[in-house]
Amino acid sequence: MYRTRSIGLIVVACGFFGKNIAAAEWELKGELGQQFQYNDNFSLTPVRQESVAGYLLNPRFHTSRKTGNLDLAVDGQADIRRYSDSRWDCDNFNLGAKSEYRTRRSIFNLNGGYGVNCTYSQQIVDTGLILPNSQSENYLLAPSWTWQWTARDQLILDASYTKTSYNNSQNGIASSNHSFSFSGNDTYTVGLGGNHQWSRRLVLNEKLYFSNIQYTSSNASTQNLFGFQLGGNYKINRLWKINANAGPVWVDARMDDSSTIASAGSSSWTVGHVANINLHYDGRLTQFSTGYSNALNPSAIGQTLQNQSLFANYSYRLARHLMMNLSGIYSLNESIANNSINRSNGQFDRTYFTVAAGITWDLTKHWQLRGSYAYNWQNYRQPQSQQNLDGIANLNVGSSESNVVMLFLNYSWDGIRLSR
Numbered sequence: 553m554y555r556t557r558s559i560g561l562i563v564v565a566c567g568f569f570g571k572n573i574a575a576a577e578w579e580l581k582g583e584l585g586q587q588f589q590y591n592d593n594f595s596l597t598p599v600r601q602e603s604v605a606g607y608l609l610n611p612r613f614h615t616s617r618k619t620g621n622l623d624l625a626v627d628g629q630a631d632i633r634r635y636s637d638s639r640w641d642c643d644n645f646n647l648g649a650k651s652e653y654r655t656r657r658s659i660f661n662l663n664g665g666y667g668v669n670c671t672y673s674q675q676i677v678d679t680g681l682i683l684p685n686s687q688s689e690n691y692l693l694a695p696s697w698t699w700q701w702t703a704r705d706q707l708i709l710d711a712s713y714t715k716t717s718y719n720n721s722q723n724g725i726a727s728s729n730h731s732f733s734f735s736g737n738d739t740y741t742v743g744l745g746g747n748h749q750w751s752r753r754l755v756l757n758e759k760l761y762f763s764n765i766q767y768t769s770s771n772a773s774t775q776n777l778f779g780f781q782l783g784g785n786y787k788i789n790r791l792w793k794i795n796a797n798a799g800p801v802w803v804d805a806r807m808d809d810s811s812t813i814a815s816a817g818s819s820s821w822t823v824g825h826v827a828n829i830n831l832h833y834d835g836r837l838t839q840f841s842t843g844y845s846n847a848l849n850p851s852a853i854g855q856t857l858q859n860q861s862l863f864a865n866y867s868y869r870l871a872r873h874l875m876m877n878l879s880g881i882y883s884l885n886e887s888i889a890n891n892s893i894n895r896s897n898g899q900f901d902r903t904y905f906t907v908a909a910g911i912t913w914d915l916t917k918h919w920q921l922r923g924s925y926a927y928n929w930q931n932y933r934q935p936q937s938q939q940n941l942d943g944i945a946n947l948n949v950g951s952s953e954s955n956v957v958m959l960f961l962n963y964s965w966d967g968i969r970l971s972r
Contacts, residue, residue: 577618581967585610585960593954594640594672595682596928599947606635614967623652631671639684642670648692657700665692679851680885680902680930681948686734688852691715704749708759711742717768718852735854736768745781753787757797767854775856776804777848779826791835798827801848803856803888822888824848824858837869848888853900860884873914877924880907904930910958922960929953 587608594604609632616625631644646667653660667690675682696710717736745759763777783797803822830843842864851857861883868876883904910924931951 576972578616578970579618579967580613580615582611582613582965583962584965585612585962587961588959589956590958591954591956593952594635594637596676596680596930596952596954597682597948598950598952601952602637604635604637604640606633606640608633621654623650625650631669640672642672642685642687644669644671659698661694661696661698663692663694666690675852676904676928679853679857679900680904680932681852681900683734687719688734688736689717689719701746706747708745708747709743710745712740714739716850716852734852736852737850737854738766738768739850740764750784754784755786756782756784758782759797759799765850765856767850773854774806777856778802778804781826783828792831792833794829794831796827796829798825798829800825803848805856805888824888839865839867841865855887855900857885858888875912875914877910877912878908881905900932902930902932904928918964918966920960920962920964922958922962924958924960926956926958927953928956 585608587610588606589608590603590605592603593601595602610630612627612629614625614627616623618624627646627648627650629644629646633640633642633644635641644667646665646669648663648665650664651662668687669690670685670687672682675686692712692714694710694712696708699707699709701707715736715738718734741761741763743759743761745757745761748756750756758781760780761777765775765777767773779799779801781797781799783795785793785795787793801824803824805822825846826848827844827846829845830841833840842862844860844862846858846860848856848858861881863881864879866878870876881904884902885904886901906926906928908924908926910922912920912922914920929951930953932949
C-alpha cells in the first residue's frame with residue numbers, strides 16, 4: 553500500500569514536469585550518506601537500558617525544472633537502519649513535491665508530501681517515547697498565495713492539511729491496566745498574514761490563524777486553536793540579524809469518546825501564547841545562532857503539547873577543509889489540556905536536554921567525513937496526584953540519559969543540468 557501511494561505521487565510529479573513550458577532549466581542531483589552509531593541507552597529509559605550499535609544508509613535525490621514564471625521540484629529520501637538488536641531495525645521513505653507559479657503581483661505555491669517513518673530522532677522531539685516497530689504514515693498538502701499589495705506590502709493567505717497515522721499499537725507506554733497506544737491525527741490550518749517593509753533593514757509581519765486537530769485514538773479528542781502573531785525581521789548590520797514574533801492563542805479542547813473518564817462532549821478553554829526569537833551571526837570563519845521558541849504541536853500521545861525550548865548553535869572553520877560544530881537545546885514539553893477533561897494529561901510532561909559536538913572534514917569536493925558525540929537527558933514529571941488514577945501510569949517516569957557516538961561518511965553528486 554505504501555509503495556502504491558508513493559508511485560502515485562511520483563506520477564503526479566512527473567505530470568507536472570511533462571508540461572510544455574518553454575525556456576526550461578532542468579536539474580538532477582543526489583547524495584549518499586552512511587553512518588555508524590553507538591548508543592549506550594537507545595530507548596532513553598530509566599530502566600532496561602540497552603546498548604545498541606547500528607549502520608544507517610541515507611540516499612537522497614533532488615530534481616527540478618525552472619522557467620521564467622514556474623518552478624517545479626521533487627525530492628526523495630530513504631533512511632535505512634540496521635542495528636545489532638534487530639528489534640530496532642527500521643526503514644524510512646519520504647517523497648515531496650513543490651511548485652511555485654509567479655505573476656506580476658502574485659506568487660502561488662503548492663507543496664505536498666508522503667512519508668513512511670520510524671525515525672527515532674523524531675520520536676525524541678515528539679514525546680521522548682522511543683519504541684521499536686513504531687511506524688507512522690504521513691501526508692502533507694499545503695497551498696499558499698502571496699499578493700504584492702503595494703511596493704512595500706504583501707498579503708499572504710495559506711492553508712495546510714497534515715495526516716499522521718500509526719500502523720500498530722504500542723506496549724510499555726502506560727500500565728497494562730489501561731490502553732494507551734500511539735494516536736494519529738488530522739490537522740487542518742488556515743492563516744491570513746502580511747509583511748510590511750518598514751525600511752531597508754526592517755520588515756514587520758502579522759498573522760491570524762485557525763487550526764483544527766482531530767486525534768484518531770480510541771480516546772479521541774478534538775482541539776481548536778485560534779491565535780494571532782506580530783513580529784519582524786531586523787538586519788542589525790552586515791553580520792548580525794534578528795527575527796521575532798509572538799502572540800496569544802486560545803485552545804478549545806473537547807473529548808469525543810464517552811468511554812473516557814469525563815463524559816462525552818466535555819470541553820475546556822485554555823489561553824496560552826506562542827513565540828519565536830532568533831539571533832544569527834554569519835562571519836567569515838564563525839557562524840552562531842541562538843533563540844527561544846514556544847509552540848503548540850500535536851503529538852503521538854493524542855494530546856496537543858506546549859513545547860518551550862532554548863537553543864544555541866556554533867560553528868568555527870578551523871582550516872579550509874575542517875569545521876567544528878557545537879549545539880545544544882533545552883526543552884520543556886507540557887500538555888495544554890485540562891486534567892478534568894482527561895486525567896491522563898500531565899502523565900507525559902517532560903524536560904529534555906541535549907548537547908552535541910562534532911568535527912567535519914571535507915575530504916574532497918564530493919566526499920565528507922564527520923565524527924560527533926551527543927549527550928541526551930530527559931525527565932518525566934508525573935504529578936503525585938495522578939500516579940494511580942485508573943491504572944494510568946507512564947512507565948518511563950524519572951530521569952534517564954544516553955551517550956551517542958556517530959561517524960558519518962557522505963558523498964554528494966553535482967548532478968546534471970540542462971537548459972533549452
